[in-house]
Amino acid sequence: MSNNLGAEVIDVVQGAGEHIQYVTVMIGGQLFGLPISRVHDVFVPEQVTRVPLAPREVEGVLNLRGRIVTAINMRRRLQLPPLEDTKDIMAVGIEHKGESFGLVIDTVGEVLNLPKREQEANPSNLDKRWAEISGGVHRLSGQLMVIIDVDRLLSSLIEPKAA
């Protein structure tokens, strides 16, 4: 087992039997996994400034230790109804092309170490909006974990505007 290996190393090494660590999060009752190598930190989004005229997925901007972070409401991105009780919400900090983003999710779970070969492709009937950002599915005991492809997620929000 290579539990003690840095996540970055795992990400780079391409081979059989390798494992990827995921930070699991809950969004609207569904378990999602984010590769730990991409997760910068986990924080409680406070004092979020809404940005008028912004895409609806953008929750707003906030100050995280002197950096301006763009918060993305994952429920809205996944077309889920908004969370009623927002007092416990969390955000996962992500770095993408030198900028900071925060994915606002319901709750953060644990860190799972999963073998890459157990990863399965998206089921063909997956909702199109979900399939766009999903990098595959893991069958865990009792539930399924959808892998969030961070690059695809952020590019899907940035690029259509840049064009």
Added chain:
Amino acid sequence: MDELLSEFLTETNESLDVVDVELVKFEQEPNNAKILNNIFRLVHTIKGTCGFLGLPRLEALAHASETLMGKFRDGATVTPEAVTLVLTTIDRIKEILAELEASGGQEPQGEDRDLIDKLEFLSENAVMAEAPAAAAPASGGQSIERPLRPGEVSLEELERAFQEAEVEEVKPVVAANSNDADHDHDHDHEHETKVNTSAAGSGKSVSSQSIRVAVDTLEDLMTMVSELVLTRNQLLEISRRQEESEFKVPLQRLSNVTAELQEGVMKTRMQPIGSAWQKLPRIVRDLQQDLNKTIELDMQGADTELDRQVLELIKDPLTHMIRNSADHGLETTPERIAAGKPEKGKITLSAYHEGGHILIEVADDGRGLNLDGIKAKALKNGLVTEAELEKMSDPQIQKFIFAAGFSTASSVTSVSGRGVGMDVVRTNVEQIGGTIDLRSVQGKGTTFTIKIPLTLAIVSSLIVEVSGDRFAIPQLSVVELVRVHNNSEHRIERIKDRPVLRLRNKLLPLVHMSTLLGFDDHEEELDADNGFIVVMQVGSHTYGVVVDGVFHTEEIVVKPMSSMLRNLDMFSGNTILGDGSVIMIIDPNGVAAAMASDASSGMVDNSVDAIAEKSMAVSEEDGKVSLLLFRAGTHEPKAVPLSLVTRLEEFDVAQIERSNGRDLVQYRGTLMPLVYVNETASHKDEGTQPMLVFSDSGRSMGLVVDEIVDIVEDRLNIEVVSERPGVLGSAVIKEKATEVLDLGHYLPLAFEDWFMRKQIESADPIREILFVDDSSFFRNMLTPVLKAAGYDVTVCASAEEALETLSQGITFGAVVTDIEMPEINGYDFCEAVRRDPKNRHLPIIALSAVVTPASIEKGRQAGFDDYVAKFDRPGLIAALKDALTGEMGVAA
């Protein structure tokens, strides 16, 4: 590239820039030995270094120009051609240097024989001219009375020795040289002291007190300081909330140090604006020759400092403006003499600080802006209507030169006037948060003023509240704040739902920030007692933005927007405030743009072109027609289909003439009769009178109305048919009962024979026509037209009805049918008619709002003889005439 070479490149480029400037100065003062020395030294250094680094091309060029300058120093007359040649050589050297840099140290292939030959030729000739000069008392006491002989050390070597040696060491070197130079000692001594002073003079600027620092290092430093400032602000905010704290004092100290540090770092990024001006004397000099004008460039405040980032951005606009002033602003020498001005045109460039901003002025004493030219151009470009122009003040008109694609130069010269003039300058200036303004007096000159922030990184901003959120507005664009009071003079008023404010002697257009930001509609709250109006100025536009509250001003560090939000034009960036929250920085340019588009979407656009364009757009698919709404006589709106209107015009009432019992107005070289919608209503005695112009076959009539209200797209259903002449009936347009005018009634009022003429033209024996159209409007509209053209018209409201009429055995000369009809459309109807053998040759004309090659082809296949656009009345009459005479031919 090795370090030595890169150092050489930087240094040489700097030296060349100096040489450029100095040469121009030297041309004006050929006797100033100090300038010449300086040039000489620089060129010589370049030559020396090139030799050392093994760059033969550069060395040869530098050598040749050095030789020529040596002749100047020996007393040869300085001619403009010679200076031009040296300048050209400098340019060539720069080109080679650029290629050298690009290729990483490889000197480009090529020959400079052309330049070198010329330089050598001039050098030789200069020697001839030298004789009389040398005979005269030695100029500046440093000319050698004869050309150098081999083995002699030229003065330039001496000079270099002086420059490089310590001042104290100069004497022995000179002494050593003077021995073999065999010169008058006194003479040499005089020379030596001169050099000493100049060396000391220039020694200060090139002292060992300064070091080169990479720009990146400074940028990083600036970023760090910006972060520090933010943290400081946060700490201060925290301490403000705590009554007594032991942190207070050290925090105050930290605050002061941070402020000083910020200032210090800012200073390192500061550069004198003169460095952006360096190229200008040279440009002006070249322009003088190109344009054949004599121009004096006066530069003031060259040591005014501003952020290098801003400096870079302002360079090109400034150059462009100088070119503009020289080319368009200043008159030619004969013109100046004729105008009683000094022969030499003057361009003054000045820079100074004013309250955290830097002001740069470019002034010329030329002819001033040509107001008439600008007016004509503005009209031609459709920026403004003649009526609007009348009301504009001269400064307002002058500002049109900042509009896109505006160049007043009647001809394009190589210098400027390519139509990408001042608007580009304006855009560049606005990009860095600056503003540009101008003053111009005809015959006296023009002054452009650019106001730019000292730095881009830290902006003083006004924090405002809108719908519960805070936003920052850059202070630079804020002119003033106005408190709104319902019962005071500062009261928001409305013109057709658009809020405006009377501010002193002006009307200020307003917009609520929450509307711009797409928050819930705030319109009804706009009248509320509380609220502030932030009066903002962007370029020549002044407007008011209504906000809910105004807090304070704060120095904020602009941080770029996330790439996800960068497409929002309304914000220029965001920042972290002292209390730690993030706020968005409003971009005044974005607001101005949003206001402009907001206004035009609701505006009655009565420019001729727009009308012409709109009249094409009759969207028949959903039965909607473009209608022109206006008021005349009564209060109820009246409407005519826009497509029938040729033009909207406004006339000065004074222009209306009365002749033969009729009102006429001169219009495009002919007299146009005016018809009043409501004869009994009182007519205006002054001001302008709007009217709708209808033109047909070269004749025009003006239908006088009181007010043009709007252009709307709506379904036209005449619900109540009118008995009154001139009114077809009433329809609901924009949720209001509107009278639809019957133009067929008004047209003959202007020309009694309006329809008669066509009657005479069309002398067709069979005059019975069947006209099929499901729209009652078009039936009402076209029936009178057809009748007036001399046809007996049978009207059917549907294809079914028409088929039934046809089967009753009445002989029609032709059938005119609409295409877009419910149930049986025109194509099917046509085929149905053709199925009856006796109708096989019956001319059938299609009428359609949609005339495309495809639809015409489809019509042809269905069996139509002709296909006419619905509003093409002359076309319809002509088609009918053709069809009927054609039919006659077949029958005969």
